[in-house]
């Protein structure tokens with residue numbers, strides 16, 4: 127994308143319209159704590175929230191990794207965008223028009239092509255639905271869906287459709303609309319015959335399920351074979367296309383997002399029929415992967431909405447293997463995971479039809495945490511009454527236990543296990559110490575290192591650093607203090623990187639671009655740290671103390687500088703210089719004494 131100048135007024139307008147709490151809230155579940163919101167940091171791995179968002183100041187800051195800044199910085203980091211791209215994205219979100227920017231021709235063509243592909247998918251989904259609801263060819267498919275207990279309302283909500291047994295039903299329709307065979311092939315809607323010429327419908331004899339992205343755009347299709355006697359694969363999805371990467375999509379996410387946030391939980395089921403059945407029974411925080419191995423990208427899609435996941439799978443071995451993989455991914459990422467296995471090996475669809483919503487919700491509420499579930503499975507295989515049985519189980523769970531970083535969470539996990547295994551907590555901890563975590567979990571996550579490099583971390587215990595933090599926060603909040611500060615020493619009072627931030631604040635350079643780099647992170651740190659350390663009423667006094675401390679440090683430095691110059695002058699027997707230096711020294715000594723007295727008076 128080419129660089130474009132974005133006027134400051136437009137940046138201000140976007141910043142004013144895009145509330146940082148709701149922007150961040152789309153990626154990170156936030157809880158209100160006093161004046162701020164907190165959540166788990168999206169930029170480093172953590173299990174206790176140190177990521178803070180201030181609605182009053184419209185900034186975020188992580189006490190764990192030091193990342194921080196305004197809404198533009200957040201968007202750049204989380205979506206890995208340039209400043210321009212982040213501005214464009216936020217502008218679109220809040221309906222601010224950006225001045226037309228020059229796109230390269232290739233870029234324009236690429237975007238236009240993608241737009242057209244989305245449109246073709248949309249037309250296709252509506253066509254399949256029309257076939258399902260309004261034609262004779264669609265009847266057997268509609269009968270099947272109704273027999274599965276789906277209401278017409280739900281069928282319409284999910285735009286379910288039908289691809290009848292035909293070679294040119296869809297392709298014929300799309301050609302009449304002026305859509306090229308190449309485009310149908312690109313979207314995986316059509317296939318090419320072995321002769322290399324004939325292009326025909328890819329989905330035939332199937333009930334059709336449009337697959338949508340997080341924003342609700344149709345990106346692919348899933349088809350379920352209607353004829354139980356047919357030999358082809360029962361479920362078939364679109365191939366990978368420019369719009370569809372199946373490892374990065376969760377079926378139903380567009381319709382589940384809000385419920386996941388409001389209920390602070392997500393339900394992961396096996397297939398799209400389960401998702402749709404759950405909706406029919408009023409359970410809407412539900413998604414499914416698309417018949418492939420669950421990926422960390424998919425887990426991260428969930429984490430934008432909640433950190434609590436219920437994983438449901440039926441009893442068969444393949445289902446369990448797939449579920450175990452997703453469980454490991456979730457627990458690696460620090461999510462709170464429950465395992466939902468429904469009685470009789472039923473899937474959610476079957477269970478809901480037999481017992482209804484209330485019973486299902488109760489099963490969810492009673493479902494064991496991941497660790498207890500694993501322990502139960504191990505206890506089926508390992509005899510706990512055997513001398514080494516319990517110890518083998520603990521060792522098998524050791525890697526999972528070592529992943530728990532919060533001491534509180536670890537203690538409650540150990541307590542749960544001690545009940546389950548009828549074993550003392552001490553014994554479990556002893557056993558754990560003997561099996562050290564695997565190397566890959568012991569190493570700190572890479573992202574933390576990187577963030578620390580980009581944002582200098584303030585040392586709480588360094589009195590001078592904290593004094594600089596308090597003074598900078600003071601002039602940020604109360605710019606009228608700047609004049610006096612400039613006279614008392616100005617930038618000489620600060621070390622790097624605080625000096626740079628001081629200069630930025632004095633220039634009143636709040637231009638987003640200038641404050642985007644380390645300055646923005648540092649400013650965010652300064653503001654949050656200072657507020658953590660200082661109560662509102664004590665702030666003026668603390669500001670004076672901190673300023674005094676910095677001026678005193680500068681004066682002491684000046685004093686010792688003069689002393690060594692005096693020694694040199696006396697060595698070289700330069701009497702007039704010596705006298706001049708002695709006079710200066712006396713002045714600085716008086717100033718120093720005054721400051722020391724003042725410091726004592728303020729204690």
Ligand SMILES: [Zn+2]
Nearest residue numbers: 167170188191
């Ligand atoms: Zn962090």
